[in-house]
Amino acid sequence: MQFTIFFIVNPNANSGKTKLNWVKKTLPLIQHNFEQAAWIFTEKEKEASFYAFYAKKCGYKTVVAVGGDGTVNEVVNGLLGNPLVFLEDFQHRIHGYLLLDNNIENNIPTFACLPMGTGSDFIRSLGIPIQLNKAIHILKNNKSIYCDVGVIENIDVTNSKNIRYFINIGGAGASGEVAQRVNLSHKRLGKNGTYIFAAVQTLLKNNHFPVQITYDDEAPFEIDLRVIFICNGRYCGGGMEVSPYSQLNNGFFQIIQVREMNKLKSIYLTKRLYSGNFSGLEKDFILRTAKKIKIIPLKNSLIPIECDGEQPFFAPVIFSIQAQKLNVIADLK
Numbered sequence: 664m665q666f667t668i669f670f671i672v673n674p675n676a677n678s679g680k681t682k683l684n685w686v687k688k689t690l691p692l693i694q695h696n697f698e699q700a701a702w703i704f705t706e707k708e709k710e711a712s713f714y715a716f717y718a719k720k721c722g723y724k725t726v727v728a729v730g731g732d733g734t735v736n737e738v739v740n741g742l743l744g745n746p747l748v749f750l751e752d753f754q755h756r757i758h759g760y761l762l763l764d765n766n767i768e769n770n771i772p773t774f775a776c777l778p779m780g781t782g783s784d785f786i787r788s789l790g791i792p793i794q795l796n797k798a799i800h801i802l803k804n805n806k807s808i809y810c811d812v813g814v815i816e817n818i819d820v821t822n823s824k825n826i827r828y829f830i831n832i833g834g835a836g837a838s839g840e841v842a843q844r845v846n847l848s849h850k851r852l853g854k855n856g857t858y859i860f861a862a863v864q865t866l867l868k869n870n871h872f873p874v875q876i877t878y879d880d881e882a883p884f885e886i887d888l889r890v891i892f893i894c895n896g897r898y899c900g901g902g903m904e905v906s907p908y909s910q911l912n913n914g915f916f917q918i919i920q921v922r923e924m925n926k927l928k929s930i931y932l933t934k935r936l937y938s939g940n941f942s943g944l945e946k947d948f949i950l951r952t953a954k955k956i957k958i959i960p961l962k963n964s965l966i967p968i969e970c971d972g973e974q975p976f977f978a979p980v981i982f983s984i985q986a987q988k989l990n991v992i993a994d995l996k
């Protein structure tokens with residue numbers, strides 16, 4: 664079956680290796696397998712969100728993020744009508760099969776990922792393998808599921824409201840600090856090394872964050888927070904299965920809320936995040952589900968928010984889930 668497909672390639676993903684990989688290995692396979700394929704390289708951060716927004720407007724049936732979780736997040740935002748930048752005079756950089764203003768019904772295209780990132784955590788919950796041949800085979804099969812999507816609303820100091828969608832894992836506190844460190848680094852330590860280095864730096868700092876949290880319509884409470892993971896997908900941090908019970912289409916988040924603790928204990932317990940096994944740790948780790956989470960900083964604390972491995976803003980924020988919002992190519996049994 665043939666369908667129109669638009670690839671948004673982040674040449675900078677995986678420490679810049681994606682450009683060569685795309686030109687030498689991936690593009691020939693794409694041209695062989697898809698007759699109606701177009702593609703574009705991003706030139707700067709946030710651009711992928713705009714190209715996804717544009718591809719939707721043109722009426723492409725499928726839009727593919729080629730890169731890591733940052734590219735995935737940007738493309739998801741663009742497809743859901745939240746481009747993070749606006750661009751002009753870019754059309755001459757699109758290669759391949761061109762469509763123009765074809766989407767009168769304003770349908771949201773099917774979303775797909777070709778994993779080429781440093782961590783590429785989201786694809787693990789979709790059953791998409793890292794091997795290029797197999798991932799392209801799954802893309803061609805066009806089997807999909809309707810995934811839930813998270814949305815984060817933030818009010819900044821100028822009182823303007825910002826939103827950012829996420830599809831894998833969001834959070835606050837230490838996970839936001841790690842995301843900030845990973846993205847400021849050059850990722851030269853490779854997939855796992857980059858995350859481990861950022862995680863160790865964060866652990867050694869052992870910051871904690873006084874906050875007020877409200878789950879759904881429950882009463883608000885105050886806590887000295889170390890980290891909270893708000894999970895749609897199962898993996899983050901380059902392969903850490905923090906939330907083994909998450910399902911992408913069940914309509915709620917799986918939450919892991921961790922309170923402040925001393926440095927030694929924190930270092931000792933971090934390995935539990937890799938397995939998502941928190942049994943016996945009920946005093947420090949709260950596991951639960953929710954559809955909406957409000958986080959308000961107390962005592963002027965600056966609380967970094969994480970969103971699919973990016974760190975777009977600081978609390979106060981409201982996380983909420985939009986059930987089965989986006990059709991996504993997957994290979995789930």
Ligand SMILES: Nc1ncnc2c1ncn2[C@@H]1O[C@H](COP(=O)(O)OP(=O)(O)OP(=O)(O)O)[C@@H](O)[C@H]1O
Pocket residue numbers: 673674675676677678705706707708709710730731732733734735737779780781782783784972973
């Ligand atoms: N042409 C570009 N030049 C520089 N940065 C870019 C470019 N295009 C996109 N970016 C930015 O690169 C960042 C990292 O991309 P991405 O997350 O896809 O790869 P990664 O970091 O290798 O993978 P992962 O997040 O899965 O570990 C994103 O925040 C994105 O905004």
